[in-house]
Amino acid sequence: MFVFYASRVIEYIIWGLNYMRFKFKNILKQMSFNTFIPFFYPIMMLPLKGWRRKAIAMLDFRAGDRVIIPGVGSGYDLPHIPHGVSVDGVDISAVMLAIAKNKIRHNPQSITLHIMDAENLDFPPNTFDKAILDLFITCVHDPEKAFSEIVRVLKPNGEILIYDHLIRVPKWTAPFISGLDFVMKYNFCTVIRVFDDVIKDQPVTVVKEIRGDPFGFIKGFLLRKTA
Numbered sequence: 001m002f003v004f005y006a007s008r009v010i011e012y013i014i015w016g017l018n019y020m021r022f023k024f025k026n027i028l029k030q031m032s033f034n035t036f037i038p039f040f041y042p043i044m045m046l047p048l049k050g051w052r053r054k055a056i057a058m059l060d061f062r063a064g065d066r067v068i069i070p071g072v073g074s075g076y077d078l079p080h081i082p083h084g085v086s087v088d089g090v091d092i093s094a095v096m097l098a099i100a101k102n103k104i105r106h107n108p109q110s111i112t113l114h115i116m117d118a119e120n121l122d123f124p125p126n127t128f129d130k131a132i133l134d135l136f137i138t139c140v141h142d143p144e145k146a147f148s149e150i151v152r153v154l155k156p157n158g159e160i161l162i163y164d165h166l167i168r169v170p171k172w173t174a175p176f177i178s179g180l181d182f183v184m185k186y187n188f189c190t191v192i193r194v195f196d197d198v199i200k201d202q203p204v205t206v207v208k209e210i211r212g213d214p215f216g217f218i219k220g221f222l223l224r225k226t227a
């Protein structure tokens with residue numbers, strides 16, 4: 001009896017510590033995405049509309065596919081998903097998800113939105129056929145952890161689309177970039193993250209790469225899970 005209660009108490013303590021860890025590292029980000037970012041986000045997204053569509057078109061959608069969109073935000077990817085495909089969108093911002101929900105209210109597709117930390121996805125392994133990571137890897141606190149979770153829930157041969165500003169910066173800009181990054185990464189998104197560093201330990205191969213904006217700052221990468 002004692003062992004049973006003691007193990008339950010330890011379980012609750014671990015759960016509480018994990019919850020506090022999540023809250024602590026994401027608290028400013030959640031505040032920003034739940035308050036002012038939704039107001040100016042549409043303006044930032046306007047010039048990327050056609051480029052995003054082209055990137056998503058690299059995915060070979062099939063009827064019956066199940067797609068996960070971590071950091072789905074206010075749902076800019078959703079209009080580009082063909083009918084017959086079901087979507088699970090995950091985000092830590094209730095306000096961004098509420099905007100996405102409003103966008104899809106007349107949508108006949110099966111789209112489910114979850115408040116969930118993409119670094120700890122509450123889905124079993126090998127669940128999804130595709131994952132769409134648009135402007136997410138530069139936003140999530142621990143991109144390697146989130147990416148490994150996404151690979152875990154993806155089926156073998158599953159496709160991953162990354163559309164983001166994941167480029168290496170010249171060394172001479174490093175002090176400026178790291179200063180700016182320190183301010184940005186807790187409140188909004190990091191300024192820059194290196195694509196190779198995020199994917200290096202995962203069983204994925206890069207199938208295709210395209211330009212994602214007129215300046216080549218954003219890129220679209222199509223990857224496939226190998227194992």
Ligand SMILES: C[S@@+](CC[C@H](N)C(=O)[O-])C[C@H]1O[C@@H](n2cnc3c(N)ncnc32)[C@H](O)[C@@H]1O
Nearest residue numbers: 071072073076091092093117118134135139140
């Ligand atoms: C820059 S927005 C991109 C939204 C959308 N994918 C798009 O392309 O417009 C990044 C989103 O990631 C979400 N996010 C950040 N950290 C997250 C985490 N740990 N788990 C789930 N979502 C997260 C933010 O709340 C925000 O909505």
